[in-house]
Amino acid sequence: MSYYGSTDYLASPDFVLRMKDIRKGHLDLGWMKAGTEQVKVNAESPRRGLTFLDCNRGSYGYDALPEIPRGPRGAAPRGASYEVDAQADLSPELNRKSDVWAYKVASFYEEAMSRQWDATTYIPWADLEKYERPQEVEIAFAQLCTFFTEVEMIATDLPAKWMWRMNNQFHEVKHFIASQAIDEARHAEVFRKRVLAGGVGMMQALPQAEHSLKAILDGDSYSEASAFMHLLAEGNVLTMFRFSEYISPTPVDKRIFQLVMQDEARHVSYGMQHLKWIIDHAPERKEQLHLALDEAETFSISQFDSALFEAMIVLAGKGTKPAQIKRGIEIVGTLQVKQIDEYFGRLRRAGFEERIERSKFRPLLAMIGLGKQDAVLPS
Numbered sequence: 001m002s003y004y005g006s007t008d009y010l011a012s013p014d015f016v017l018r019m020k021d022i023r024k025g026h027l028d029l030g031w032m033k034a035g036t037e038q039v040k041v042n043a044e045s046p047r048r049g050l051t052f053l054d055c056n057r058g059s060y061g062y063d064a065l066p067e068i069p070r071g072p073r074g075a076a077p078r079g080a081s082y083e084v085d086a087q088a089d090l091s092p093e094l095n096r097k098s099d100v101w102a103y104k105v106a107s108f109y110e111e112a113m114s115r116q117w118d119a120t121t122y123i124p125w126a127d128l129e130k131y132e133r134p135q136e137v138e139i140a141f142a143q144l145c146t147f148f149t150e151v152e153m154i155a156t157d158l159p160a161k162w163m164w165r166m167n168n169q170f171h172e173v174k175h176f177i178a179s180q181a182i183d184e185a186r187h188a189e190v191f192r193k194r195v196l197a198g199g200v201g202m203m204q205a206l207p208q209a210e211h212s213l214k215a216i217l218d219g220d221s222y223s224e225a226s227a228f229m230h231l232l233a234e235g236n237v238l239t240m241f242r243f244s245e246y247i248s249p250t251p252v253d254k255r256i257f258q259l260v261m262q263d264e265a266r267h268v269s270y271g272m273q274h275l276k277w278i279i280d281h282a283p284e285r286k287e288q289l290h291l292a293l294d295e296a297e298t299f300s301i302s303q304f305d306s307a308l309f310e311a312m313i314v315l316a317g318k319g320t321k322p323a324q325i326k327r328g329i330e331i332v333g334t335l336q337v338k339q340i341d342e343y344f345g346r347l348r349r350a351g352f353e354e355r356i357e358r359s360k361f362r363p364l365l366a367m368i369g370l371g372k373q374d375a376v377l378p379s
C-alpha cells in the first residue's frame, strides 16, 4: 500500500460524532444544492438510443472542453461539482485535449458498443471439419494466425497502458480505448481458437514482430504510440485482414476476418482522426510524430522478411510447388504495395501529406522493385 489517507477515521472523534448525528436524523443535505448545470438529454434517434452525441450539451459536453481543462485531476465526472483543493490528484499525464482527442471519438465509442460480438458463438467452428485443406496451407494459415495472436495481445496492452494516464475529463477517449482493449482481447482469442481448432497448433513467434510490438508499447507519448499502432500497424493489419479474407482456406476463416475487420477499421479511423486533430490543433508536434514514424516504418519494414511473409506466399499461391510460389509472390507483392498505398492515403486524409515524401517505404519499394507498375504512389 503506497498511498495512505491523512486520517485514521476510527480514531477521529469528530467523525464518530458526525456518524452518530446522521443516525439520529440530523442530515446536512448541502449536497442537494450542487449548483451544477441542469440539462435533460433525449435520444435524437429513438431507434438508435441515447448516445454520447446526445449528451454533448453545455458543461457535460465535449465540444466545450478547452485544450487545457483546468480543474480536479481525480475522478470527478465532467459536469460534477467539486472542491478543487479537496479532490485526490490522480496525477494524469495526458492533460491536454490534443494529447488524446480525435474527431468523431464519441461516434467510434457508440459504434464499438453496438457492434460487439463473441468469438465463442459467432464463428461456425463446427463447420471447419467440412472443408478439405492441404496440410501445407493449414500450416501456413496457423503461422499467420500465430502472428495475429501476438499482434493482438500487444494491441490489447497498448490502450490499457495509456488509459489511466489520461485525465478523466477526456472520458469519451478513455471509454473508446477501453472498448478497443476488449476488441483486441477478442481478436487474440479468435486467432488462438482458430489455430487450435485447425489441428496444427501454434507456429513460430516472430522476433521481428515482437521488436516492433515492443517499440509500440515503449512510445514516449500516447500520440506517438497511436501514430505507430492505430495508424501504421493496425492499418497494415487491416489491409492484411482484407487480404486474408480473400485467401482464406475456408468460409469459416472468411467469417473470422469479416468480424475482426469491422473492429480494426474503427481503431484505424480513431488513429487517423487523432492525428488529424493534432495537425489541426497542435501542429508544433509534427516533427515529434515524424521522428516516431521514421522508427515505426523501420520496424514495419523488418517484417517484410520473415516467416510471416513466406506463410502469406504459401497461402496466396495455395501451396509450395514452384508455380504456386510464383503466383503467391505476385499476390503478396500486390498486398505490400497496397499496405503502403493505404497508409499514404490515411496520412493524406489526416492532413499529414508531408510525411509521404519522407517515408522510408518509398525507397523500400524502389529497392525491391515494387510499385513501379502500380501508379498509385504519389509522384
Ligand SMILES: [Fe+2]
Residues within 6 Å of the ligand: 152, 155, 183, 184, 187, 264
Ligand atoms: Fe485487432
Ligand SMILES: [Fe+2]
Residues within 6 Å of the ligand: 155, 184, 234, 263, 264, 267
Ligand atoms: Fe485493432
